[in-house]
Amino acid sequence: MQQQLQTAKMTSLTAKDKDRVRTFWKLAGPVSDDIGRDALARLVAVYPQTKGYFSHWSDVSPSSPQVARHGQTIMKAVNDAVAQIDDLKGGLLPLSELHAYTLRVDPSNFKLLAHCLMVVLAAMFPDEFTPEIHMAMDKFMAAVSLALSEKYR
């Protein structure tokens, strides 16, 4: 009970949400590199304003190897977040500091990337990505985004 109260303060993920995320991630986790590459490529293709954050790369197109590699990096972190689902604020603290002090990505972009991730999951797992799983994953990504913005101000 104490545990539940503590985690309820940090995220709004119920035990059922976490269970759904962990179970679904058994499918998605092993192909997280592919998912990451596709999700970031979609972000820059569908929301071109996000390219501004990557102006230091020579190629910011959806087919760019730099975009692909970075998509994988991001997805590795999401993978780790699933494992730390009971303490996202604590687990993502170093990344939160990175985003707050160095990267300073406007948090609205987290929602755009999360949407692109949902699209990839739907395309890759049309039968398993049910509305119930979608909701749990959407809540999870919202919790991850919140933990990432923790240090912003």
Next chain:
Amino acid sequence: MVEWTDFERTTISSIFASLDYNDVGPKALCRCLIVYPWTQRYFGAYGNLYNPAAIKSNPLIAAHGVKVMHGLDRAVKNMDDIKATYAELSVLHSEKLHVDRDNFRLLADCLTIVIAAKMGSAFTCEVQAALQKFVAVVVSALGRQYN
């Protein structure tokens, strides 16, 4: 006036031509009501929305999902003047239905996901970008008459 490339026009037409409105409409609306439960506030007269199973088997919701798709069809057929095509619908949603404009975006996102699930790998970045542009124009047109 929105400028559409040939690729965008062809892509939007072919996506919607490939969709079974009787299947996709209900799926998109149900997904929206399940993933974003606060959207249920507009469906008080639609009967049992108590849980995902009830929502998915609710015939009134299904019928409304189909209706939404036919509404979108009008935009697909009038891509060069979606604003005018939706003028009345915009007034309806703002004056009569009082739908918060943000909800249009939520339903559009759910529709995108249902289409992605249908099309699989054929739903490439470029296709998604075209669809996103289309739904953004639709959402904007629907919100036009609000203030």
